[in-house]
Each structure stands twice: as C-alpha cells, then as structure tokens.
Amino acid sequence: MRALCWVGGDGLAVREVPEPRLRNTQDAIVRVSRSATCGADLPLLSPGDAGLGVGDVLGHEFLGEVVEVGPEVRRHRVGDRVVVCSVVSCGRCWYCRRGLYSCCDNGGSTEPMVAEPPWGEPAGGCYGHPRSAGGFAGSHAEYVRVPYADVGAFPVPDAVSDDRAVFASDAAPTGWLGADLGGVGPGDVVAVWGAGAVGQLTALAALLRGAERVIVVDRHDERLRMAERDIGVETLHYGRTDIPAELRERTGGRGPDVCVEAAGAGDGGTEARGFGQRLLGGARPTGSSLAVREAVHACRKGGTVAVLGAGPGFVDAFPLGAVLHKGLTVRGARQHGQRYIPMLLKLMARDEIRAERLATHRLPLEEGPRGYALFRERADGCVRVVFSPQERAG
Amino acid sequence: MGRNTRTGIMIVVAASGVAAGRALVGAGRRHSRRSVTATGAGRWQVVTVNRPPAEVLPGGLWPEPLRRLDGAVEVQVGTAPGARGTELAARLRADGPPLPGLAAHLLGDDPALLVRRALRQVKQLAETGEVLRADVGPPDRPGDGGGFLPEVP
Ligand SMILES: NC(=O)c1ccc[n+]([C@@H]2O[C@H](COP(=O)([O-])OP(=O)(O)OC[C@H]3O[C@@H](n4cnc5c(N)ncnc54)[C@H](O)[C@@H]3O)[C@@H](O)[C@H]2O)c1
Numbered sequence: 037m038r039a040l041c042w043v044g045g046d047g048l049a050v051r052e053v054p055e056p057r058l059r060n061t062q063d064a065i066v067r068v069s070r071s072a073t074c075g076a077d078l079p080l081l082s083p084g085d086a087g088l089g090v091g092d093v094l095g096h097e098f099l100g101e102v103v104e105v106g107p108e109v110r111r112h113r114v115g116d117r118v119v120v121c122s123v124v125s126c127g128r129c130w131y132c133r134r135g136l137y138s139c140c141d142n143g144g145s146t147e148p149m150v151a152e153p154p155w156g157e158p159a160g161g162c163y164g165h166p167r168s169a170g171g172f173a174g175s176h177a178e179y180v181r182v183p184y185a186d187v188g189a190f191p192v193p194d195a196v197s198d199d200r201a202v203f204a205s206d207a208a209p210t211g212w213l214g215a216d217l218g219g220v221g222p223g224d225v226v227a228v229w230g231a232g233a234v235g236q237l238t239a240l241a242a243l244l245r246g247a248e249r250v251i252v253v254d255r256h257d258e259r260l261r262m263a264e265r266d267i268g269v270e271t272l273h274y275g276r277t278d279i280p281a282e283l284r285e286r287t288g289g290r291g292p293d294v295c296v297e298a299a300g301a302g303d304g305g306t307e308a309r310g311f312g313q314r315l316l317g318g319a320r321p322t323g324s325s326l327a328v329r330e331a332v333h334a335c336r337k338g339g340t341v342a343v344l345g346a347g348p349g350f351v352d353a354f355p356l357g358a359v360l361h362k363g364l365t366v367r368g369a370r371q372h373g374q375r376y377i378p379m380l381l382k383l384m385a386r387d388e389i390r391a392e393r394l395a396t397h398r399l400p401l402e403e404g405p406r407g408y409a410l411f412r413e414r415a416d417g418c419v420r421v422v423f424s425p426q427e428r429a430g
Numbered sequence: 431m432g433r434n435t436r437t438g439i440m441i442v443v444a445a446s447g448v449a450a451g452r453a454l455v456g457a458g459r460r461h462s463r464r465s466v467t468a469t470g471a472g473r474w475q476v477v478t479v480n481r482p483p484a485e486v487l488p489g490g491l492w493p494e495p496l497r498r499l500d501g502a503v504e505v506q507v508g509t510a511p512g513a514r515g516t517e518l519a520a521r522l523r524a525d526g527p528p529l530p531g532l533a534a535h536l537l538g539d540d541p542a543l544l545v546r547r548a549l550r551q552v553k554q555l556a557e558t559g560e561v562l563r564a565d566v567g568p569p570d571r572p573g574d575g576g577g578f579l580p581e582v583p
Pocket residue numbers: 073074075076077206207210229230231232233234235253254255256259274298299300301302303322323324326327343344345346347369370371419
C-alpha cells in the first residue's frame with residue numbers, strides 16, 4: 037500500500053509499504069478515508085529529533101472504514117465508519133477507568149527501555165510517533181492497524197461528514213480538553229495562545245461551555261481572521277501587541293480566568309525535546325514555552341493555565357514565583373479523547389462544531405510532502421491539510 | 431497499622447504457589463542484603479495491577495511470564511490502597527541461579543530490566559488479556575522490542 041513516510045531530516049516521501057496485519061486480538065484494520073496533519077507532527081520532523089525511524093509512517097488524526105476485526109473486538113464490524121482517537125489506550129487500567137486515557141499504563145510500549153526514558157513512566161500510545169508511543173504506524177496510509185479498537189474507535193453518525201468527523205480524532209478533543217482542564221464555565225474570560233486547529237477548537241469549546249469572552253492570540257493574520265469570522269472571538273497579534281498588558285486592559289485589570297496554551301512549535305526556533313538536547317544547547321525557547329510563560333504572567337489570581345503543546349521537553353526561566361504568589365493552577369495533558377469523542381460527534385451532528393472549515397487544504401496522499409511544506413510554512417492560509425489516501429493523484 | 435506502612439499487608443509468595451505464609455508489612459521491602467541502586471538488582475521492581483490479588487495470582491500461582499523466572503527472583507504481592515488493585519513486586523534473589531541464558535546475555539549488567547518487563551507483561555495480561563504488540567517496523571528498523579523475554583502468545 038502507499039504511505040507517507042519520514043525519510044530522514046525533514047524529508048517525507050510516499051512509499052510502498054506492507055499492509056498492516058492484526059497483531060492483537062483486540063485490533064481492527066481501518067481503510068483510511070481522511071488523515072490530517074497536526075502541529076504535533078512538526079517537532080518530529082525537526083532536524084536532530086531522533087524519535088522516528090527512517091521509513092516510519094506519519095499521521096495520527098484519522099477516520100475510515102473497518103475492514104477487518106480481531107476475535108476479541110465486540111463493538112465494531114466490517115463496514116463501520118469510525119473515527120479513531122489519536123491516543124491508544126487500553127480502557128481498563130486505573131488511569132483509563134478514571135478518564136485519564138492519555139495516561140494509560142498499557143497503550144504505549146511494553147518495553148521498559150523504550151517506554152520509560154522519555155518521562156519516567158509509560159503513557160498512552162499514539163499513531164505515527166516514535167517507538168516510546170507504542171510503535172504504531174501512522175494513518176497517512178491506505179490502511180492502519182487500530183489496537184484496542186473497542187476503546188479507541190467510534191462510530192460516526194450519518195449526519196456527520198468525513199471532512200468534519202476527522203477532527204474528532206484529535207484536534208477537537210484536544211480543544212475540549214483545554215477548556216475542561218481550565219474548568220471553563222459561564223461568565224469566564226478565556227485566553228488561548230495559538231490559532232491553529234487546536235487553538236480555534238479550544239476557543240469554540242470555551243464558548244460552548246458558556247465562556248463570556250474568548251481572546252485568541254497568534255501572529256498569523258489569516259488564522260486570527262478565521263477565528264474572528266468563524267467562531268466569533270476576539271483576537272490579538274503577538275507580534276504587534278504586548279499581550280499580558282492588553283489582556284489586563286481587556287479584563288478590568290484582572291487577567292483572564294483561564295489561559296490555554298495551544299501554540300505549536302514557534303516559528304524558527306527549536307524546543308529542547310530531550311535532556312541531551314537541553315544539555316548540548318542548540319535549543320531556544322519558542323512557541324509553547326514562551327506562550328506558557330506569558331500565560332502565567334497574564335492569568336488572574338487563582339486562575340488556571342492549561343498546557344496542551346506537545347513540543348517542548350524542558351523549559352527554563354519559568355516564572356515559578358508567579359504560580360505561587362498568584363495562587364495559580366497549572367495543568368497539562370495529552371488529550372483524553374475517549375472521554376469526549378462521543379459527545380463531540382453529537383455536537384458535530386447538531387452543527388455546533390463545524391470543524392471542516394479548518395481543513396484549508398484537501399490533498400491526495402501523493403501530495404504529502406507538499407502538504408507538509410504548506411502546513412509548516414503556514415503558506416496559502418494553511419491551517420490543516422487533510423489527505424484522502426483512497427484517492428489517487430491525477 | 432503504623433505510620434510507616436505504605437501498602438498494607440505484603441505476602442511473600444513462593445513460585446510453587448501457596449503464599450509462603452510470612453506476612454510482612456510493606457516496609458519490609460525496604461531492606462535488602464544487596465546494595466541498592468536506582469534500577470539495580472537489590473531494588474524491588476513494582477507494578478500496580480488494577481485487578482484483585484486473586485486474579486493477578488490465580489490459585490496463588492505466579493502468573494506468566496513471571497513463572498519463567500522461578501528461582502531467579504522473589505515476589506511479593508499486596509493490596510494497593512484506595513481500591514487500586516494489587517501491588518506486585520519482584521526482585522532478583524541474592525542467592526538465585528543465573529538468569530536464563532539468552533536473557534542474561536541480552537541484559538548485561540541491568541537484570542532489573544528483565545524483571546520490569548516481566549511485571550509489565552503480567553500487568554497487561556491481567557488488565558487487558560494480552561500483551562500489546564508494536565506494528566512491524568519498516569525494514570530499516572527492528573520490529574518488536576528487544577525481546578528480553580519470549581513473547582507471551
Ligand atoms: N495535548 C494533546 O493531546 C495535543 C493534541 C494535538 C496537538 N497538540 C499540540 O497543540 C499545539 C497546537 O496544535 P495545532 O495543530 O493547532 O498546531 P499548529 O502548528 O497548526 O498551530 C500552532 C499555532 O500557534 C501559534 N503560536 C506559536 N507560538 C505562539 C506564541 N508564543 N503565542 C501565540 N501563538 C503562538 C503559531 O503561530 C500557530 O498558528 C501543538 O503544540 C500540538 O503539539 C496537543
């Protein structure tokens with residue numbers, strides 16, 4: 037089958053790779069109809085990140101049709117149209133039972149040598165990520181294997197199109213998580229750093245949960261205009277504005293109740309992703325780490341800062357004193373999609389989340405390298421590229 | 431229970447099955463005749479399994495793949511606090527036989543990894559019924575892990 041593979045450096049190529057096979061009794065094989073780029077892919081492609089192996093297939097946000105199920109799969113049948121959570125979780129460990137699916141003990145690698153070095157504990161897996169995330173091939177391919185299919189795959193209601201539902205795989209649950217971590221509710225003022233798909237869906241989640249005002253921060257005018265036009269939120273350009281000062285002014289001198297960081301890798305810089313890289317230097321704070329620092333400074337006393345960015349590993353010069361003196365709560369998580377996806381699909385069916393507008397570019401798989409170039413450069417107003425692996429370029 | 435007991439009653443279990451009968455409080459695990467390093471041989475490796483002890487050690491027997499390390503490790507099992515299931519601990523015996531041949535060769539001087547891997551697999555089997563396998567990697571990359579223990583079918 038054809039798949040979009042990492043071929044070293046920042047190189048990508050469409051290659052012929054073997055089709056996936058069932059490897060566990062709870063697996064399903066899904067024929068991929070939509071698979072989206074994500075800000076979390078970009079750090080994997082930055083030079084010096086040794087996480088992926090040459091030939092690994094990228095992609096983790098996808099939707100498709102079940103074509104094969106293992107003998108222990110109970111909830112899905114061949115022919116079902118499903119959206120699959122990007123995080124692989126078992127559904128039965130202590131963490132999963134508490135809804136902390138991305139903290140799953142069993143969804144990542146079982147190898148202590150592989151699973152534990154990044155952060156000391158095994159965590160939920162992810163498609164198209166390094167082996168520490170379980171070694172599951174990515175979804176930018178004609179077919180993908182879905183472990184724990186009963187836990188991670190969700191039937192898509194007929195009323196929801198493929199183009200909309202693919203966002204229920206990752207970007208929408210991550211946005212909802214950001215609002216949920218902040219406990220956003222009626223009357224809140226919420227600021228969101230990053231106007232990518234995740235940031236925009238965070239802003240929408242905040243509004244749907246009753247926030248009174250939502251302010252989105254970024255430096256890409258097209259993305260800011262999109263957030264104003266499609267979601268109806270206020271925006272700030274961080275290249276042209278003193279963000280903490282402007283936020284204080286707009287919030288009666290208090291600061292936002294909830295600040296969510298949904299900033300990807302910043303433009304031009306690299307974050308230290310591992311201890312070695314941090315020691316060796318060569319990394320300087322960008323995107324997420326600058327945004328979190330700003331959020332801590334801006335947030336009102338007793339407020340919450342939610343961290344969503346998966347990029348940075350280590351951040352120094354962190355304003356820890358502000359966390360103490362302002363009584364802040366700082367929370368972070370990879371998305372617990374299994375907790376939110378059924379509810380998000382209902383909101384999508386009711387047209388309350390019209391996420392397909394974020395798919396600014398729809399391309400066949402063959403155009404994968406060009407798609408990632410557009411996405412990385414934010415060229416041509418690109419917010420998300422969505423590939424259709426069953427369509428041939430022509 | 432005293433202030434120092436972390437984990438309630440720990441039972442030392444023999445591989446032959448029946449609990450060896452000597453009930454220890456959790457703190458008992460702290461004492462070791464070996465020198466203790468971060469992952470070293472003297473330290474107990476522990477996992478918490480979200481199932482009751484009777485399911486983790488059915489009939490009091492060591493579950494696979496721990497059973498394959500019979501003689502080489504000692505095992506303790508106890509109830510985790512807060513209805514978290516079972517705390518299952520294992521460490522290499524100071525007086526145990528050498529590790530099974532290939533494993534010893536692969537592990538070099540960090541045999542604690544073998545114990546950790548076995549515990550993780552016991553946990554996965556008890557919680558989910560199987561050991562999760564990685565996809566077969568591209569030709570340039572090996573597939574499933576280092577294979578410290580033969581895969582549980
Ligand atoms: N927690 C999770 O489970 C999860 C899931 C998906 C994505 N993510 C993360 O969410 C982040 C956003 O994802 P995306 O797909 O929308 O990424 P994206 O790359 O499309 O967008 C990120 C946006 O952040 C902006 N930005 C960078 N630095 C900023 C700063 N200092 N202040 C304000 N804005 C800034 C960029 O200009 C860009 O528009 C990424 O870091 C990604 O890794 C996390």
